[in-house]
Amino acid sequence: MVSRKHKKATLYKKLELLRSLTNSHGHSKTSIILDASKYIEDLKRKIDVMNQDIASDVRAPLPLRLRVEAQEKGFLIEVLAERSCCGLLVFILEAFEELGLDVRQARVSCADRFHLEAIGVREKHGGHDDDQIDAKVVKEAVLQAIHNWSEISEQK
Template identity: 35%
Template sequence: MKSVKRSSIFMEALVQIYMLKLKLEAVQREYLHLMALKTEYLNRIKHSQEVKVEKIEEGFLVRVKCENAGDTLVSVLEAFEEMGLTVLQARISSNNYFSMEAIAVAENQNQDQLDVRDITQAITRATEINGH
């Protein structure tokens, strides 16, 4: 009787080990899948670029999202300066990618001479030069 009981306990242990092995394999597959999704997401962010400029009452609302290439902020601020724009307020993030939302106003009352399209092109050039 003892050998039957031992055999039964042994079989239960083997079944439990096998079930745990299956669960571990499922977790490993899920982990690999999630890592692949993360890599794909980061690659999409890395290769995506977005520059949006809107005319607002006090000036221009500028939104920039692009690859963080180190001096991106400097390049964007230089573009503002070259156009005669002063940044009144800005929120910037530069973890995995560069993101900026800023309110900029024209210096010396030349705001009517500035066009949303021109600002968009200048900021886009600044991020492209820095990114390549």
């Protein structure tokens, strides 16, 4: 039979291991376990974001990099394609308009390759913030714009 003292020592070792793995600063069993739970939830969220990024990359009609990052007031949107994409800017700007994003600042290059960096801000309509959008919605709209542009440019 395993002694009670041995069980307690084993539990203590496991808690210390859990504490070190999750970078917990807690000292009680409860706080270490809560920190571990938060750590696991954060890992799950990161995996979800990575899976969404992978799914977005698979659906992209041409080799490109798309990054949408939420900012304090709006979004930073970056689109980079290794070739020139005549007319793509118009489709992306139409997507911004449909989302109600005002372009506050942008840099665009369409010469040898397509590169867009833009800051889009969504104005509150009538002081209300009822219809919030997040970076995922903006990314999906830009991907759809790229897909629409791709379909039309293939027909030409």
